[in-house]
Amino acid sequence: MSTAIHGTSHGHSQDHHGHHDHPEYLQHHFSDAEQQVEASKLGMWLFLVTEVLLFGGLFVAFAAMRSLHYESFHEGHEHLSKTLGIINTVVLILSSFTMALGVHASQTNQKKKLINYLVVTLLCALTFLVIKYFEYSEKFHHGLLPGRYFTAHHENPHVSIFFGLYFLMTGLHGIHIIAGMSAIGWVLWRAIKGHFNSEYYTPVENVGLYWHLVDLVWIYLFPLLYLLP
Amino acid sequence: MSTKYVDSVSSVESTAHSENYINAKKGLMSWIVTLDHKRIGVMYLGSILFAFMLGGLMALLVRLELIAPGRTIMGPKTYNQVFTLHGAIMVFLFIIPSIPAALGNFMLPILLGAKDVAFPRLNLASYYIYVVGAIFCVASLLMGAADTGWTFYTPYSTTTGTSVVSMTLGAFILGFSSIFTGLNFIATIHKLRAPGMTWGKMPLFCWGMYATSVIQVIATPVLGITLLLLIMEKVLGVGIFDAKLGGDPVLYQHFFWFYSHPAVYIMILPGMAIISEIIPVFSHKTIFGYRAIALSSVAIAIIGFLVWGHHMFTSGQSELAGMIFSFLTFLVAIPSGIKVFNWVATMYKGSISLNTPMLYALAFLFLFTIGGLTGLFLGTLSVDVHLHDTYFVVAHFHYVMMGGTVIAFFGGLHYWWPKITGRMYSESLAKIACALTFIGFNVTFLTQFVLGSRGMPRRYYNYVDQFQPLHAFSTVGSWILGLGFLLMAFYLLASLKTGKKASDNPWGGVTFEWQTPSPPPEHNFNYVPVATHGPYEYKS
Structure with missing residues (x-):
């Protein structure tokens, strides 16, 4: 890391010569902390755009198939448990709230609060997955599986397509929950090590943004799959 | 001089010129884990050139098979696999990463006067993701290569016994590499x-990269989800894309082209970006219509998102949709035309030096114009019904992709080779190779316009005897092309050993990269670069 550009007057160099005020978190190719923060925020938002488009494709597929096979999709959605869906929605909204509080705590130098909020967020995410596990195993048990593995009794011909999309959409979302948990875990570890303060909290903020997006996707998945008549 | 450096330092080290990004750190590990955008660019360059060689060999095999009707060197199934591999390797492993990830990675930060890309670690990750994706694609070769064509149309792709999953999984992974590069460049x-x-003072190469990156970031996730759906369709039999199971095959085509049409602009915009650098430098004249060229890149990126339906004129989409897509397709011709006219106007009354990069730029103008204009034939609904799925289409997209992007890529490679390697190649051999490429290309593909307009369908293994002379002529062209590339490989590699040392500014350019040593130092500049004027302001 101690690779100094030859002779700049802007304090870019990593080797400290005393008069340069160069915080440890600042990477060598940025000229100041503000530039680094702006770049990583822009990068995060662009990444969120790609996530929206990734799920967007699934939503379009769902819309197209639902309009082709309305009865089958209606029959399929009757098999889903609205109660569990609502509980999971509440759990995720709560986790978004605690995440937001965590970001605020990191901005205001409250290390202990930050750690607590991150732990609560992680627990919410875990609760969501546990509930999802029970939902999945119940579907597996009744043969409500995607495509050619669908064996349940059905009145309309294309319920299997509904469950194909149900597992694809909630499965991809579940993978995002796990990815989000790893990211929160990483931020938690860094928070315990005391990496964050009111000067530097970009990772907490960016992980927060990602977590809100994962929640937001569920906010659309839930009514689409569980509630839409 | 358009740019000048503010020497803000009291003591510039005198060793600055001998230390560069190649010799700054030693050993294999220093390359494998490097975060330097220049080294990552060079690693990309090696990888994509290897992919180009692989895809090129496939092309030679396809052309050889087609030299005469019936079986020549391979059976029909192998033939289907070989042209699929040719297409998939060339599109996903070569053209899409070619200019952005290799030359762009190396040059973009330098042209901007930056020390690196915004996210160096993400940049390195994108390279390794590319390698993993490439391994899946090439592994499919050994597991019964896919025979679907590079478009993987359903329901054939979900029912064929060949290794579609490995190939599409490879393309899916490569998509992430492409997204990360685009995201990095935008930031x-x-x-x-x-x-x-x-x-307004950014070199036009950066504008082109910007437009390209926007498409990469917005379009590629849709390809990702499409290929994921395709894989799930094959593995689980979900039935979204298979009419027999209640799905809709045209939905797959919409999904696929929603990415893959913008993707052709991911391919051509970087080519245009390079041409916009080469032409003013070798005409020794300010670019004509800077703003028009810059904004036309953005216009192409935007309109490019709205034309995907022109791949489905004969797939049973509604007539109204066809008309709208046809109209929007014509619209793309406007920003493309603006670029061509501005490049030609730049040359007008310039003092043109015909070095190799300029020869490639001129070849680009000629070939891209043919490719672009024949695109209008295909965008016309009534004409397309006749030309759809014929060699006319094959010739058209090769004129744009190869005559456009690949020629521009080689123009850029020759333009920046002295900067990247610090060595000059043999100018006379380079000119011969350029001529061979140009002649070989036209012999191969101009012929295919004739074949297509006479009704020769694309992808067919066999054909009626009357097409034989034209097919044979086209095959001979592919050999000339192959010879040109072989020669290029020879003198470029030779230049690394025996080429004379390149000066800092061999072509007389005024953008940032020509004001730093060749090859550049590890942090690109020995000074803090400051832009004071536009990028193409020459003193005559």
Whole structure:
């Protein structure tokens, strides 16, 4: 890391010569902390755009198939448990709230609060997955599986397509929950090590943004799959 | 001089010129884990050139098989696999990463006056993701290569016994590499421009990269989900794309082209970006219509998202949709035309030196114009019904992709080779190779316009005897092309050993990269670069 550009007057160099005020978190190719923060925020938002488009494709597929096979999709959605869906929605909204509080705590130098909020967020995410596990195993048990593995009794011909999309959409979302948990875990570890303060909290903020997006996707998945008549 | 450096330092080290990004750190590990955008660019360059060789060999095999009707060197199934591999390797492993990830990675930060891209670690990750994706694609070769064509149309792709999953999984992974490069470039262009470099003073290469990156970031996730759906369709039999199971095959085509049409602009915009650098430098004249060229890149990126339906004129989409897509397709011709006219106007009354990069730029103008204009034939609904799925289409997209992008890529490679390697190649051999490429290309593909307009369908293994002379002529062209590339490989590799040392500014350019040593130092500049004027302001 101690690779100094030859002779700049802007304090870019990593080797400290005393008069340069160069915080440890600042990477060598940025000229100041503000530039680094702006770049990583822009990068995060662009990444969120790609996530929206990734799920967007699934939503379009769902819309197209639902309009082709309305009865089958209606029959399929009757098999889903609205109660569990609502509980999971509440759990995720709560986790978004605690995440937001965590970001605020990191901005205001409250290390202990930050750690607590991150732990609560992680627990919410875990609760969501546990509930999802029970939902999945119940579907597996009744043969409500995607495509050619669908064996349940059905009145309309294309319920299997509904469950194909149900597992694809909630499965991809579940993978995002796990990815989000790893990211929160990483931020938690860094928070315990005391990496964050009111000067530097970009990772907490960016992980927060990602977590809100994962929640937001569920906010659309839930009514689409569980509630839409 | 358009740019000048503010020497803000009291003691510039005198060793600065001998230390560069190649010799700054030693050993294999220093390359494998490097975060330097220049080294990552060079690693990309090696990888994509290897992919180009692989895809090129496939092309030679396809052409050889087609030299005569019936079986020549391979059976029909192998033939289907070989042309599929040719297409998939060339599109996903070569053209899409070619200019952005290899030359762009190396040059974009330098042209902006930055020390690196915004996210160096993400940049390295994108390279390794590319390698993993490439391994899946090439592994499919050994597991019974896919025989679907590079478009993987359903329901054939979900029912064939060949290794579609490995190939599409490879393309899915490659998509992430492409997204990360695009994301990195957008953040770099927004946030890391040198002091004084406003958007209006950015070299046009950066504008082209910006437009390309926007498409990469917005379109590629849709390809990702499409290929994921395709894989799930094959593995689980979900039935979204299979009419027999209640799905809709045209839905797959919509999904696929929603990415893959913008993707052709991911391919051509970087080519245009390079041409916009080469032409003013070798005409020794300010670019004509800077703003028009810059904004036409953005216009192409935007309109390019709205034309995907022209791949489905004969797939049973509604007539109204066909008309709208046809109209929007014609619209793309306007920004493309603006670029061509501005490049030609730049040359007007310039003092043109015909070095190799300029020869490639001229070849580009000629070939891209043919490719673009024949695109209008195909965008016309009534004409397309006749030309759809014939060799006319094959010739058209090869004129744009190869005559456009690949020729521009080689133009850029020759233009920046002295900067990247610090060595000059043999100018006379380079000119011969350029001529061979140009002649070989036209012999191969101009012929295919004739074949297509006479009704020769694309992808067919066999054909009626009357097409034989034209097919044979086209095959001979592919050999000339192959010879040209072989020669290029020879003198470029030779230049690394025996080429004379390149000066800092062999072509007389005024953008940032020509004001730093060849090859550049590890942090690109020995000074803090400051942009004071536009990128093409020459003193005559």
